[in-house]
Amino acid sequence: KPRRNQSHGCVLKQVHLNVTDLGLGYWTKEELIFRYCSGPCIDSETNYDKILNNLTHNKKLDQDKPARTCCRPIAFDDDLSFLDDNLVYHTLKKHSARKCGCV
Amino acid sequence: PAVTKENNCLNAAKACNLNDTCKKYRSAYISPCTSRVSTAEVCNRRKCHKALRQFFDKVPPKHSYSMLFCSCPTAHQSACTERRRQTIVPVCSYEDREKPNCLSLQESCKTNYICRSRLADFFSNCQVEPRSLSGCLKENYGDCLLAYSGLIGTAMTPNYLRLSHLSVSPWCDCSNSGNSKEECDKFLEFFTDNLCLRSAIQAFGNGTDVGVWQPAPPV
Numbered sequence: 626k627p628r629r630n631q632s633h634g635c636v637l638k639q640v641h642l643n644v645t646d647l648g649l650g651y652w653t654k655e656e657l658i659f660r661y662c663s664g665p666c667i668d669s670e671t672n673y674d675k676i677l678n679n680l681t682h683n684k685k686l687d688q689d690k691p692a693r694t695c696c697r698p699i700a701f702d703d704d705l706s707f708l709d710d711n712l713v714y715h716t717l718k719k720h721s722a723r724k725c726g727c728v
Numbered sequence: 729p730a731v732t733k734e735n736n737c738l739n740a741a742k743a744c745n746l747n748d749t750c751k752k753y754r755s756a757y758i759s760p761c762t763s764r765v766s767t768a769e770v771c772n773r774r775k776c777h778k779a780l781r782q783f784f785d786k787v788p789p790k791h792s793y794s795m796l797f798c799s800c801p802t803a804h805q806s807a808c809t810e811r812r813r814q815t816i817v818p819v820c821s822y823e824d825r826e827k828p829n830c831l832s833l834q835e836s837c838k839t840n841y842i843c844r845s846r847l848a849d850f851f852s853n854c855q856v857e858p859r860s861l862s863g864c865l866k867e868n869y870g871d872c873l874l875a876y877s878g879l880i881g882t883a884m885t886p887n888y889l890r891l892s893h894l895s896v897s898p899w900c901d902c903s904n905s906g907n908s909k910e911e912c913d914k915f916l917e918f919f920t921d922n923l924c925l926r927s928a929i930q931a932f933g934n935g936t937d938v939g940v941w942q943p944a945p946p947v
Contacts, residue, residue, distance in 0.1 A: 641746070654735075656742045657751075705751060706758035708741065712814055714762045716755050 635664040635696035637725050644707055651715060659662035662725035666694040669727040698722035735822025736809040736933070740794035750791040753850045757904045761817035771820035780821055780846065781842075781881035783929055789873075796877060811886045816880055822887045823898050830900035831912050836883055843882035848883075849875040864924035873930040886919055895920050 639660040644653050674693050680686050703723035708714055744750035757779035765772050784792050793813050800808035816822060828836075837843040853875040857865035864872060879886055879898075887895045887905040897919045919925075 628736070654738055654742075655745060657745050666792035703748070703752040704755040704759065705745060707745065708811060708814055712810055714758050714814075714817065716759050 633672050634668060634678050635662060635725050635727050637661075638663050638724055640728050645719070649717075651707070651709055652711070653709040653715075656714065657707075658721070659707055660702055662696045662722050662724045664696050664725075666696050666727035670694050694727045696725060697728050698724065699726040701726035733806045735800075735805070737795065737798035737808045737815075740791070740798045741811070743934075744787075744791050744795060747791055750787050751790055753787050754777075758817060761820040770866055773820060776817065776820045777881040777885070780816060780885075784877045784880060789870075790881055792874060792877065796880075797873065797929045797932045799930070804876070806836040809888070813890070816885065816887055818887050821881070823883055824899055828900050829904050829912065830916050831896070831903055831905065832907055833883060833898060833900040834915060840883060843879075846875070846882055847884050850879055854918075854922055854928070856924045858923060862924070863927040868917045869928035869931050872924055873932060874942075876925060876928075887896065889920070894926050896925070902946075 637660055639658050642657055644651055644655050644657060644660050647694075650689060663686070670693070677691055677693060700723040701719045702723045704714045704716050705720060706714055706720050744754055757776065760779050761771055761776035763772070764770055766830055781930070786842060796812075798808070798812055816859075834847070837847055853866055854872040855865040856863060860867060862869065866872070876886065884898045886898045889895045897916065900916070902909060902916055905912040
């Protein structure tokens with residue numbers, strides 16, 4: 626289970642889009658609310674992240690650049706179904722965030 | 729290029745997906761109704777029917793009726809009417825390899841508590857009265873639409889017929905009726921040629937008669 630830390634910097638945002646805007650290759654005129662996680666995670670950095678910062682800065686890890694705390698979905702929204710222009714139904718899973726966290 | 733017209737059925741689907749409750753219960757029935765379970769069967773019909781009943785139970789009529797009873801004013805506006813026909817995912821919830829006789833379908837409906845009571849509701853609340861302005865004996869479009877939508881997800885699941893304006897039917901016909909041909913025709917016509925139901929659907933689609941859209945829950 627990923628470590629989660631609450632941070633007011635990392636928040637859930639939403640945008641009203643056409644399904645075609647998602648770029649997943651569907652042809653339909655249906656729409657959706659896409660929710661995503663965005664914001665800084667500096668407040669929730671651990672010793673682990675500080676050490677990584679220092680080690681990369683001091684070039685102790687060769688060329689490696691391990692990822693730091695990151696604002697990501699920790700829960701996903703309900704599935705989304707839509708009918709395409711050829712009258713075929715599609716259902717998207719884990720396409721939109723419900724809850725965010727610094728992980 | 730044809731003149732683009734408002735597609736009310738598309739607009740209803742858009743509005744549904746922008747509403748968290750409607751979106752959730754819509755995908756909750758589309759998933760089982762479109763998931764192939766074996767090479768022989770396109771879906772698990774029992775699960776599809778159950779999820780459809782839940783959709784009409786849990787989603788406010790404002791959204792569920794807008795999709796099911798959306799109006800497609802131009803007769804040949806097939807993008808609209810086909811979308812309306814697809815609302816219940818007919819390939820799973822409606823169509824079957826064989827079309828049973830309507831009276832035998834009615835018999836099998838009567839063996840199920842939910843189907844029996846909802847069919848009785850439909851016959852009572854959508855009863856035709858040609859002398860009434862509304863076309864209905866009970867003069868309550870909301871109750872008729874509620875009773876009709878209540879049939880969706882039962883053995884008597886109705887749907888719009890292709891190439892026919894606002895004519896609906898369960899998946900059955902009156903061939904092989906023998907002596908009961910007349911009784912069967914009468915039963916089927918209560919769906920296909922019902923002035924009360926047709927007026928109720930039209931009134932909803934036109935946004936007239938808006939006062940009755942808070943129907944009482946079924947008894």
